[in-house]
Amino acid sequence: MKTSILVIEGSMHKMFVLDTSVLLHDPRSLYAFGDNDVVIPAVVIEEIDGKKNHQDMVGRNAREIARELDRLKELGSLCEGIELPNGGALRVEINHKSLSGFREYFHEINNDNRILAVALNLHKEEDMKADKRQVVLVSKDVIMRIKADSLNIMSQDYLHDKIEYAEEEYQGILNVSVDPDVIDRVYRLGVVNEGDLEEISANYHIHPHQFVILRDSYGSSKSAILRYDVVMKKFHPLRKGEEAYWGIKGRNAEQRMALELLLDDSIRLVTLTGRAGTGKTLLSLVAGLVKVQDERVYQKLLITKPVVPVGRDIGFLPGDKDEKLRPWVQPIYDNLEFLLDAKHITDIKNTLIGLKNIEIEAMTYIRGRSIPNQFIIIDEAQNLTKHEVKTIITRVGEGSKIILMGDTEQIDHPYLDSQCNGLTYVVNKFKDVSIAGHVTFKKVERSALAQLAAELL
Incomplete structure (x- = not known):
């Protein structure tokens, strides 16, 4: 009644x-x-x-x-x-x-x-x-x-689902000033000793897989990059990020940190944020190719992105699903062609067709799927809502790894902003989870002009 x-x-x-x-x-x-x-x-x-x-x-x-x-x-x-x-x-x-x-x-x-x-x-x-x-x-x-x-x-504005995500808060990287002797011991021993570890942990709240850059407190250029091992409860230097893969090597500290997370099979969720041209997509594809093509850890490389137009939509596109999707994912193809060219593969078009374990899919068809044993890359994740990103991550099956990346300063969705979007939501919700890691990119490596455009425009 x-x-x-x-x-x-x-x-x-x-x-x-x-x-x-x-x-x-x-x-x-x-x-x-x-x-x-x-x-x-x-x-x-x-x-x-x-x-x-x-x-x-x-x-x-x-x-x-x-x-x-x-x-x-x-x-x-x-x-x-x-x-x-x-x-x-x-x-x-x-x-x-x-x-x-x-x-x-x-x-x-x-x-x-x-x-x-x-x-x-x-x-x-x-x-x-x-x-x-x-x-x-x-x-x-x-x-x-x-x-x-x-x-x-x-x-x-509707503020209920906004995440506190100030730039000075969690970025996956922490700068710590230490005595130069601490840095010397890191290079000599390969780990941070117990005394130095206790001092760093006492003064800072360290998140799982967070990177710590030790800098000389006296102002010299001496430094060391460490990653916090949440299982062993200790810091250790980068192990994978210093090497070259498919002709690509990290060009700055942030890229080396990202490779460290991308190539670690124990980390099942990686979030990468940063301006255009910082290398997020390229590094993710490199890691995916290494894990799928070279090491065979995953059965397939799945790449997708939300279809949100920048500027006026050009309307319906001719052709089948793959032909319709091609303009939206052209940046993915550009990066794949660059990587294949670095491997001195000349017949790039037929090689891409022949790589059956690389799938570029529309975000529309993710719902309802279960995606096991795959290396999943979600580009432009800043254009996802909180519900959409939950839908995607809950599709991840046993043995899969998912990468969410994007630039929270370039949001094309009409109802999202830098504090209210799926990517920011995931970064903050997973920062204390042992199987997740995050890096915020600052330095643009695409070109000197791209760096200036990111800073001035």
Whole structure:
């Protein structure tokens, strides 16, 4: 039996009006506002209805929020308001939609302006009360928030799923100033002795597989790179990162650290972040070819990336699946051809066709698969949502290794940013996990011009 729970005016200190973009970004956002009042304008329900048949993440989220609202309506009338488990209240707002006072500011009648009109009318109504509540418009749409501000309505981005990921926090690399004798002992003994280990561990929180760069406290160029072995509880110098593979050798400390993680079979998840041209894709492909072609540790090299266009989409592409996918993954082919050329293979096109254990797949076809004994590379992972990255990692089968890489400064997804994306989410959630490792790249190695562009533009 339904129990109608009326939202009592004045019982909440804030009223959050949710834009469609918030619900399509996170269907669980209904429960993210504590004991406050959550309001969904009726036009938002119409917009969700228009997205429910999309065969992408937006469509999936539209269907999920529809199911969630259908479940909640069993608790009472959504129009009158129902109580949420966290002590808050939810209602679908079918009133307060008048555009009479709104059109003097914005003339066009569209769904965004209808949502803004609801927020404005609620704001005016609350402003006349003695125990008024603050009305806040929550939207992932920057323009919506700007419009709300011009109407003197408080607005904010949806912050619930943002990860604290300041640049000075975890990057997989820690610089430590030590006495030069410590560095000398590392090169002489090959490990850090117990006394030095205790001193470093006492002063710093060390994560599994984190790299520590020992620098001379007196200012000389003397240094040493160590990696923390979480199993043995000790630091040791790089073992694999100093060598050349398929004609490629780490050109700087960060690339050598990345190779160390990529070539370690005990590490099942590697995350690499950094600007374009730092070598993330090339090094991952090198490691994949070594492990699949040379050492036969994995049965197949699987490479994929989210299909998110930069700039205006060029529309439908002719051909079969592989021909349609080719423009999106051309950078992968460019790097593979570079590596094969380094091996002095002249017939590159036929060689790529002949390598049956290299698969370049569209991200669309990952769902539902189980991927065992494969070396998996996910490029441009910064364009994945939290749910998408969970879907991908949960596909990883027994004996597989997965690499997630991308540049969090170059996000093409309309509702993601540097603090709210799948790659950042994974970096922070897995930083204390013993089978995961991370490196943040700083130095661009593509060219001097690319380095300058990354810094100045």
